[in-house]
Amino acid sequence: VTALAAALPGIDVRAWPDTGEPAAVEYASLWGDAAGDMRRFANLKVLFSLGAGVEHILGNPLRPPDVPVVRLIDPAHRTGMIEYVLMRVLHYHRRMPEYAAQQAQGIWRERSQCAPGDRRVGIMGMGELGTGCAEILVRLGFDVAGWSRSPPTIVGVTGFAGRDALAAFLARTEILVNLLPLTPETVGILDAGTLAMLQKNACLINVGRGRHLVEGDLLAALDSGHLAGATLDVFCTEPLQKDHPFWTHPKVTVTPHIAAMTLLQSAVPAIAENVRRHRAGEPMVGVVDPARGY
Amino acid sequence: VTALAAALPGIDVRAWPDTGEPAAVEYASLWGDAAGDMRRFANLKVLFSLGAGVEHILGNPLRPPDVPVVRLIDPAHRTGMIEYVLMRVLHYHRRMPEYAAQQAQGIWRERSQCAPGDRRVGIMGMGELGTGCAEILVRLGFDVAGWSRSPPTIVGVTGFAGRDALAAFLARTEILVNLLPLTPETVGILDAGTLAMLQKNACLINVGRGRHLVEGDLLAALDSGHLAGATLDVFCTEPLQKDHPFWTHPKVTVTPHIAAMTLLQSAVPAIAENVRRHRAGEPMVGVVDPARGY
Numbered sequence: 106v107t108a109l110a111a112a113l114p115g116i117d118v119r120a121w122p123d124t125g126e127p128a129a130v131e132y133a134s135l136w137g138d139a140a141g142d143m144r145r146f147a148n149l150k151v152l153f154s155l156g157a158g159v160e161h162i163l164g165n166p167l168r169p170p171d172v173p174v175v176r177l178i179d180p181a182h183r184t185g186m187i188e189y190v191l192m193r194v195l196h197y198h199r200r201m202p203e204y205a206a207q208q209a210q211g212i213w214r215e216r217s218q219c220a221p222g223d224r225r226v227g228i229m230g231m232g233e234l235g236t237g238c239a240e241i242l243v244r245l246g247f248d249v250a251g252w253s254r255s256p257p258t259i260v261g262v263t264g265f266a267g268r269d270a271l272a273a274f275l276a277r278t279e280i281l282v283n284l285l286p287l288t289p290e291t292v293g294i295l296d297a298g299t300l301a302m303l304q305k306n307a308c309l310i311n312v313g314r315g316r317h318l319v320e321g322d323l324l325a326a327l328d329s330g331h332l333a334g335a336t337l338d339v340f341c342t343e344p345l346q347k348d349h350p351f352w353t354h355p356k357v358t359v360t361p362h363i364a365a366m367t368l369l370q371s372a373v374p375a376i377a378e379n380v381r382r383h384r385a386g387e388p389m390v391g392v393v394d395p396a397r398g399y
Numbered sequence: 400v401t402a403l404a405a406a407l408p409g410i411d412v413r414a415w416p417d418t419g420e421p422a423a424v425e426y427a428s429l430w431g432d433a434a435g436d437m438r439r440f441a442n443l444k445v446l447f448s449l450g451a452g453v454e455h456i457l458g459n460p461l462r463p464p465d466v467p468v469v470r471l472i473d474p475a476h477r478t479g480m481i482e483y484v485l486m487r488v489l490h491y492h493r494r495m496p497e498y499a500a501q502q503a504q505g506i507w508r509e510r511s512q513c514a515p516g517d518r519r520v521g522i523m524g525m526g527e528l529g530t531g532c533a534e535i536l537v538r539l540g541f542d543v544a545g546w547s548r549s550p551p552t553i554v555g556v557t558g559f560a561g562r563d564a565l566a567a568f569l570a571r572t573e574i575l576v577n578l579l580p581l582t583p584e585t586v587g588i589l590d591a592g593t594l595a596m597l598q599k600n601a602c603l604i605n606v607g608r609g610r611h612l613v614e615g616d617l618l619a620a621l622d623s624g625h626l627a628g629a630t631l632d633v634f635c636t637e638p639l640q641k642d643h644p645f646w647t648h649p650k651v652t653v654t655p656h657i658a659a660m661t662l663l664q665s666a667v668p669a670i671a672e673n674v675r676r677h678r679a680g681e682p683m684v685g686v687v688d689p690a691r692g693y
Contacts, residue, residue, distance in 0.1 A: 181514060184540060188515065191539075192489035195482055204654045211646045213638035213655045220475060220662065221482065245485075245535075246478060344507035352505045360498050361507045368514065 108369050109134070112377035132383075134376055135162065142167040151175055151383055153376050156367060157182060157234065158314060159393050160287040174393045175379055179372045183237050186365035190238040190282050190310060193336045193358075194247070197280050197308040198224050202334050202356070221246035225304075227278030229294075230285035230313060231257035231264075232399065234365070238282060250274055254397075275302035280310065287314040288398030297322040306333040312364040315340035320351070327356045338364040402663050403428070406671035426677075428670055429456065436461040445469055445677055447670050450661060451476060451528065452608060453687050454581040468687045469673055473666045477531050480659035484532040484576055484604060487630045487652075488541070491574050491602040492518050496628050496650070515540035519598075521572030523588075524579035524607060525551035525558075526693065528659070532576060544568055548691075569596035574604065581608040582692030591616040600627040606658040609634035614645070621650045632658040 110118040117125075124130055130146040136155040143149065144167055152162055152174045159176045162168060196202070200216050207214060224247055228235045231253040242249045243261040251257035252274040256266040265274035275281070281303060285291045295311070296319040303309075309332060311318055320341055326332045336358040337351060343362055351357045379389040393399060404412040411419075418424055424440040430449040437443065438461055446456055446468045453470045456462060490496075494510050501508060518541050522529045525547040536543045537555035545551035546568040550560035559568035569575070575597060579585045589605070590613040597603075603626060605612055614635055620626045630652040631645060637656055645651045673683040687693060 184515065185512070188489055188493060188539065192486060192493060192495070195486035195489070199482060199486055199657075201486070201654075204657075205652075207655070208646060208653045211641055215655050215657050218479070218657065218660050221478065241539075245482065347505055352502060358499075359502045360495075361501070361509050363493075363498075363509050363512065366509075366512050 108373045109376065112373050113380055116380070132380055137161050143172075144169050151379070151389070153177065153379065155372070157365070158287060159399065160314065163393070163395055163398060170395075173389070174395060175389050176391045176393055176399070177367065177372060177375060178233060178391045179367055179375050181368035181371040182365045183234060186234045186284075186312060187237045187241055189338070189360075189364035190284075190312060191241055191245075193310045194226055194242060194280050194282070196336075197310075197334060198247075222248055224248060224279060225250065225277050226280045226282065227252065227274055228262075228282045228284060229253075229274075230283065231259070231262075232284070232286070235282075235284040238284065250277060271299065272302050275299060276304070278307060279304050280308050282310045283313040283317055285313045285317055286399035287316055290398070292316050293319050295319065295323070297325065300326040300332065303332065305331060308332065308334040308336070310336045312338045315343065320349075324350055324354065327354065332356070334358070336360070338362055402667045403670065406667050407674055410674070426674055431455050437466075438463050445673070445683070447471065447673065449666070451659070452581060453693065454608065457687070457689055457692060464689075467683070468689060469683055470685045470687055470693070471661065471666060471669060472527060472685045473661055473669050475662035475665035476659045477528060480528045480578075480606060481531045481535055483632070483654075483658035484578075484606060485535055485539075487604045488520055488536060488574050488576070490630075491604075491628060492541075516542055518542060518573060519544065519571050520574045520576065521546065521568055522556075522576045522578060523547075523568075524577065525553070525556075526578070526580070529576075529578040532578065544571060565593065566596050569593060570598070572601060573598050574602050576604045577607040577611055579607045579611055580693035581610055584692070586610050587613050589613065589617070591619065594620040594626065597626065599625060602626065602628040602630070604630045606632045609637065614643075618644055618648065621648065626650070628652070630654070632656055 106118050106120045119125060127145045128147050131148055131150045133149060134153040134155055149169055149172050152172050154162055154176045157176055159174050162174050203216055226242055226247050227250045228239055229252045231251040235251060236259055239249050239251055239259050239262050250263040250265060252265040252271060257264040283295060295317050300322060323335060334356045338360045339362055345351060345359060351359050382389050400412050400414045413419060421439045422441050425442060425444045427443060428447040428449055443463055443466050446466050448456055448470045451470055453468050456468050497510055520536055520541050521544045522533050523546045525545040529545060530553055533543050533545055533553050533556045544557040544559060546559040546565060551558040577589060589611050594616060617629060628650045632654045633656055639645060645653050676683050
């Protein structure tokens with residue numbers, strides 16, 4: 106609140122629930138459903154998400170339907186996501202889980218290693234974040250494919266578009282990165298059927314949303330030996346429940362939703378700039394199409 | 400041998416010890432001291448190393464002193480090294496050892512995370528490989544410094560040159576990458592004294608040579624809590640002895656000298672091209688200065 110107030114001189118910035126007169130609230134920045142029934146803010150002009158995802162706003166039945174929803178496009182968030190995805194793609198590409206198992210047994214054995222050009226990485230979701238990850242992976246020489254609703258057109262990335270192309274996309278993928286937005290079409294998209302389409306010994310990096318993944322189906326695919334590993338940063342329930350099998354599964358790496366961090370010093374200017382644009386009648390950055398969901 | 404023979408039509412390529420008449424041998428490609436006394440090859444024109452390092456040739460007292468020594472500059476080798484270094488820098492930057500410890504205890508807790516621009520990576524050795532690593536780290540936004548004999552001049556990299564600058568270089572370093580050549584000046588350079596100059600909680604990535612590091616001094620620095628972690632791909636004795644404390648140390652990651660792999664499809668053309676150049680009287684690529692040691 107302090108940082109936003111400093112970035113928006115002349116504007117009264119308050120933290121919920123201390124919002125004062127509801128009719129005086131013009132802009133809301135929110136995460137989760139903390140604010141409950143948003144319709145009581147009768148003069149709300151914009152709903153800003155405090156994250157890259159907006160499903161928490163669009164999925165709220167008490168949302169005023171005609172108020173524009175804007176997602177956060179934060180350079181630090183993008184940087185963090187690229188770091189995390191790159192780190193884990195390299196971890197699987199360079200067979201680090203196998204070397205860790207060897208170390209635990211005191212085994213010195215070189216494993217065969219393919220060049221990056223022979224390693225097929227598949228990225229689901231080619232928006233701001235997926236494109237950023239694809240670009241750096243291409244630069245490092247990986248064989249990268251992207252799957253999205255409309256055909257991705259990034260130099261060096263093999264594009265797959267729409268449900269009809271999903272099977273072909275998965276069939277070529279050894280390391281799968283999920284960066285889809287969560288929409289009614291993508292909930293549960295990573296289930297037994299789609300995971301079975303991946304290459305044998307494929308690995309999954311889920312940095313989208315927990316609800317993209319049917320968690321029990323992933324456990325079954327890991328236990329059957331079809332998938333070799335999974336790095337999960339997002340979960341159906343967060344924090345991940347104390348007794349969830351992911352915590353102790355030898356093929357699963359759990360991180361507590363930290364892949365991309367929202368930093369005050371980059372998120373606040375992004376929101377402040379959109380407030381300025383809105384008040385000046387200029388187009389805002391990151392306006393969401395509610396029908397599409399992202 | 401088969402691949403090299405195919406790349407060098409008209410040249411008789413043989414595997415040691417089946418070298419035939421010693422006086423007929425003009426070129427030798429070698430690793431380690433397998434060939435023993437090289438002086439019996441009276442007409443030897445070039446000694447090619449099968450790796451990026453040449454200390455195994457220069458350190459052989461039975462080497463014919465006037466025969467040029469050429470190191471291997473293999474694009475696949477460079478790619479592999481960049482992948483490995485980037486992977487481990489990101490691993491420490493993103494606090495993965497701490498998240499792994501949390502996972503083992505079932506703890507969901509976000510840790511503070513700095514932006515790459517606030518993460519100081521130091522690279523010792525700014526040759527072919529060090530420069531390649533520095534470039535990609537700079538591109539990802541890290542605060543990179545390089546230490547070498549002559550001042551490194553890579554855009555975006557803070558250069559430190561010579562012994563006098565070593566303390567200042569180490570004092571700013573949170574993640575140290577060793578890519579020095581092994582020479583009489585660099586043997587044992589990573590000892591109690593230099594490790595103590597690193598930032599508290601610094602991490603070491605040793606991908607140079609095992610003998611750059613005084614292994615007992617590293618263990619002491621890890622156990623005292625001064626250093627937070629080490630990734631070691633090279634060791635004083637390889638394979639690493641069965642009972643070496645590195646295998647089981649909780650802060651040490653061991654890999655079996657696999658950071659940069661020499662691939663047949665890229666190493667053979669590099670050697671064949673140098674043979675062609677030598678026969679055509681053109682300068683070879685990677686000729687070593689024996690006095691300098693690299």
